[in-house]
Every structure is written in C-alpha cells, then in structure tokens.
Amino acid sequence: MRLISFEHAGRASWGRVEGPEVVDLGAAHGAPADLKAAIALGADMTGEAPRIARADVRLLPIIPNPSKILCVGHNYESHRVETGRDKTQFPSIFTRFADTLIGAEDPIIRPAVSTDLDFEAELAVVIGKGGRNIPEDKAMDHIAGLSCFNDASVRDWQWHTRQFIPGKNFPGTAPFGPELVTLEEISDMDQVRVESRLNGEVMQSATLDHMLFSIPVIIAYVSTFTPLSPGDVIATGTPGGVGAKRTPPVWMKAGDKIEVSVSGVGTLTSLIRDEA
Template sequence: MKLVAYQYEGKAGYGVLSGDRIAAPGKDFLERYPDIRSVLDGGALPKLQEVVTSAPATLALADVELLPPLANPRKIFCVGLNYKSHVAETKRPDAEHPAIFVRFADSLIADGAPLRYPSGKSENFDFEGELAVVIGKGGSDIAEADAMAHIAGYACFNDATVRDWQRHTHQWTPGKNFPGTGAFGPALVTADEIADITQSVLTTRLNGAVMQQAPLSDLIFTLPVIISYLSTFTPLSPGDVIATGTPGGVGDRREPPLYMKPGDTVEVEISGIGLLKNTVKAL
C-alpha cells in the first residue's frame, strides 16, 4: 500500500493511494484510528487494507493538500555520514558506529510544500536526499536478524540543512531543525511492496540537474544495523522515523559550493518509493 495523509475541505485525513486517486477508510475506522500513526500503533495495517479494498477510491490526489505521512512521529532519528561517497567528500575518517542526531517533528513538511529558506540567518541552505524508514513494530535490543520485520514502510526524505549553523559546534542539531526544512513523503510505501530495498536507487535533482545518485546498497550502516543500534539505547515505537543518510554530491562540498536559493526546485526520487518535490521559498 501507498499511504498518504492529507488536508481536504479543512479536515485532515488519510488513505491508500492508487494512481491519482485515494481510497479513504470510513467513519468507524477513522474514529478508532484517526491517523496513520494510530494505525501503526494498533497493528492495523492489515485491517486498513481490508477496509480500503472494498472502498471506492473517490478522492482525487489533485484535490487534496498532502501532509507528511506521519506528522506526529514520537522520534525522528537521522544518520549522518552513511555513504562512502559522502564520507570521502567531507574528508572524515571511517566510523565504528553510526553518527546519530535528531530532528523535531515541527520541522517536517510534505511533498509540494515550500522548503523554508532561512532568510536573514544564512545563505548556506543545502539539500540531502535520503531514504526514510518508518517503524511499524516497536522494541528494545532488536537483533539485526529481526530488524527488517520491525519496518512498516519507506518514504523519501530531504534533510535540508543550514550548513553554517550545523557547524557552530560539533553538535549538528541547530542546522538540522530550522522550521520547514525536513521534507518527507509523498507517501509511506509499506514494506511488503518492496522486495529488496537495497536494490532501489536514490536520486536528488536541483532544478532538474542530478546532484546525488546512489544505490541504497551503498549504505555503510545497513538498515538492520541502524535499527539494532538505535534500539539498544532507546526503545523504538511504531511511527518512529529514521532518515538513513545522504550520498555524496551535497552542495556544500562542491567547488564552488552550490546552495539552494529561493525559487529553486529540489526533487528526491527513490525507485519503487516515489518522488518528493519541493520549491524553496523565503517565508
């Protein structure tokens, strides 16, 4: 299934996307599971599939305003320096453990929403195309061998970064949490739709030109390693989001640097997952 959250006629809703139309669950289901996170919390993905299978896809995608698939994740983890091409361009040494930082939920935006340019605060606004993993089954001390069974699905992510603020200290949090800089979507593609996520290819484009491209098999720390590592120091919960890292080619490491500016359009595409598209705006 491809799950989308949206705003329609002033109300938030969600449903299953098929082509350019959305099948939404009925009132009884929505009362019990008011958003996608509650579906994951209740282990109700199979029930949702049953419900929408018999429901007409009456809502046109063009008529709704998309929201992030999960607007209310409990935790958003981000993995830094997780492709050898990106490690090489930053001239950093190899690491024994994944570099983990966090994003705040109120920094998230949906497909089609404006990426918020940090006017008056910085001109070093960079793109980072990534695969986002959404946890479906929580747990602690998850073994690597069991980790893939804890994934609900996948989405595209742009971990847009204010680089000079990222480098104020060795802690990256400020540069990663400006409002409206974490693009997430367009849909949550359930894990059963993807036979082997490592065969997907991630591509980031700026104004149509390819900036980043790498197969997900290039991840240094694989999804099982990341999930196991995170669950060792904090319990994972349904609806937690993990942005798994960006490949080489970021604007900050180009000669000369290439930063996003108002009017630019950035796309993050992952084969089998979808296309996330946002335009940079000074708001």
C-alpha cells in the same frame, strides 16, 4: 501498498492511494485518528472507505507527529569521503524535531539568517512495530514502510560547533513523503537508488548497497539506546554530492526546485521559498 497522510476540506486524515484516488481510511467509522495511530494499532488498511480524488487533497508529512526522528550522518562512503570524516565503528546519530517536517507539496523555507541551504536526499524508514534491543535479523519485521526524505540543512548553523542539531532543525526544512510504501512493493532493497536533482540536474545518486551501516544495523543500534515506537522515523543518510562540498558550493535559493527520488518509493518535489 501506498499510504498517505493528507488534509481535505479542512480535515486531517490518512488513506490508501489507488491510482488517481485516495481511499479515505481515516473517514471510516471508528478509524484511528492518524496514520501513526493506525500503524500502532495494526489497523486494516485494505478495506473500503469513501474515495477522494488524489488531486483534491493536500499532502501532510507521512507521519505528521512522530515521537522520534533519528537521522544517520555520513552513512554513504561517497559522503564520508567528501566530508573528510574518519571511518567509525558505530553509526553517527542526530535528531530532528517533528515541527521541522513539511508535506510533499509544501515549500522548503530558506531562513533569513542564512543563505547556506543545502539538500540531502534520503530514504526514510517508518517503524511499524516498536521494541528495544531489536536484533539485526529481526529488524526488517519492525518496518511499516519507506518514504522519501530531504534532510535540508542550514550549513553554517550546522557548523557552529561539532553538534549538528541547530542546522538541522529550522522550521520548514524537512519534506517527508509523498507516500509510505510497504516493503512488499520493493523487490531488491540493496538496489534501491537514492537521488537528488536540483533544477533538473542530478546532484546525488547511489544505491543502498553503498551504505556504511545497513538498515538492520541502524535499527539494532538505535533500539539499543532508545526504545522505538510505531511511527518513529529513521532518516538513513545521504549520498555524496551535497552542495556544500562542491566547488564552488551550491546553495538552494528561492525559486529552485529540488527533487528527491527513491526508486520503487517515489519522488519528493519541493520549491524553495525565502522566509518572510
């Protein structure tokens, strides 16, 4: 199943994608207000509702209002090596704020204070069933679905200190979508490929079996120090090939097109625009 959050005729809603149409589940009588609420309530997402042409909706971030966005740093060996980071026993976790999220058709905003805007293709996990101290062997049962995420990073601000948060939280720097894909759509998680393309050129590409910490390990670790809730988002890390570690560095600029593809999940395409 493929789900989206969207805006149509000035109204925010959510629904199921079926070919060129969206089944507007948010318009059904008594429906939850948004996709996060629908996930939390275990709402029926297979039923009928008014249909809208997919081309007539504006995509919102898959979960526009997550309580938590947790990001994993240096989680592919190729990225760990290119950054010179030591191997660690535990995942490196940092946070994003919900107001950095944008929809799949919105531009990434390059802030006026920097030209060092980088791309990071990632697989995002959306939590479906909350919990604390979730065991690894039960972790996949807590997933509502998968999506594409671009953890676009303002590198000079990221590197002001050893803390990542400033460079990861500029407005308009976290495209999230276009769809939330449920796990039955994925046949082999280990072979899911995460890739970025800048103006058509492949910059990053790796399969999930190159992760240093697997999705179940991440969920188990994170849920030990913070309770997870339905709609929480975990961005699971980016492969090697980021612009900052190229010679010379490759920074995104106004007019560029960056695509993040996750096999079996979709492609997230964003244009770059300078801050007004």
